[in-house]
Amino acid sequence: MAAHITLDLIQEITRLDGTTYFDIANMVMNGRAELAAINGLIKEVRIIKLNIPHSTAIGQYEDYVSDHYTIPPEKFDQWVEWLPHDDASQQQYETIIKENHIG
Numbered sequence: 001m002a003a004h005i006t007l008d009l010i011q012e013i014t015r016l017d018g019t020t021y022f023d024i025a026n027m028v029m030n031g032r033a034e035l036a037a038i039n040g041l042i043k044e045v046r047i048i049k050l051n052i053p054h055s056t057a058i059g060q061y062e063d064y065v066s067d068h069y070t071i072p073p074e075k076f077d078q079w080v081e082w083l084p085h086d087d088a089s090q091q092q093y094e095t096i097i098k099e100n101h102i103g
Contacts, residue, residue, distance in 0.1 A: 003066070003070075004062065004063075004066045005026065005062060005065050005066045005069070005071065006026055006062060007024050007025060007026055007052070007058055007061065007062050007065065008026050008027070008050070008051055008052055008054075009024075009025055009026060009027065009030060009047055009048075009049060009050050009051070009052060010022055010023070010024055010025075010047075010048045010049045010052060010096075010097070010100060010102055011023045011025055011029075011030055011033060011045055011046060011047050011048060012045070012046050012048050013033060013042055013044075013045050013081070014042060014043040014044040014045070015042060015043060016040075016041075016042065016043055018043065021081065021083065022048065022097055022102055022103065023045075023081070023082055023083075024052075024058075024061060024065075024082070024093065024096055024097075025082060028071055029071060029082070030045065030047060032071065032072055032074075032076070033045035033079075035074065035076075036076075036079045039077075041077075041078065041079040042079050048102055049100050049102065052096070052099075052100050053099070053100075055095075055096070055099055057092045057095040057096050057099065058092075058096055060088075060089075060092050061084075061089060061092040061093060061096060064084065064088075064089040064092065065082055068085070069082050
């Protein structure tokens with residue numbers, strides 16, 4: 001079983017093609033995103049909101065993220081976007097973004 005991932009911030013990731021997305025993550029993943037930017041895997045990362053409230057939606061989305069993703073090691077050569085891939089997790093993602101007045 002994968003480790004449970006706690007999510008407590010929202011960051012904006014700018015892909016190499018200039019498009020952006022909101023990443024619901026934590027400080028460790030923010031550090032990995034900074035490394036990804038330094039290593040040219042993404043263009044930029046910036047924290048939008050710290051210490052997001054732990055709502056029902058965030059708890060459910062943490063379960064989804066924990067089941068589908070892992071925090072990469074410090075040395076990695078590919079940026080994996082932690083985005084939802086099904087309707088339920090997409091709804092949770094959108095609820096979190098809305099609850100935090102982002103977008």
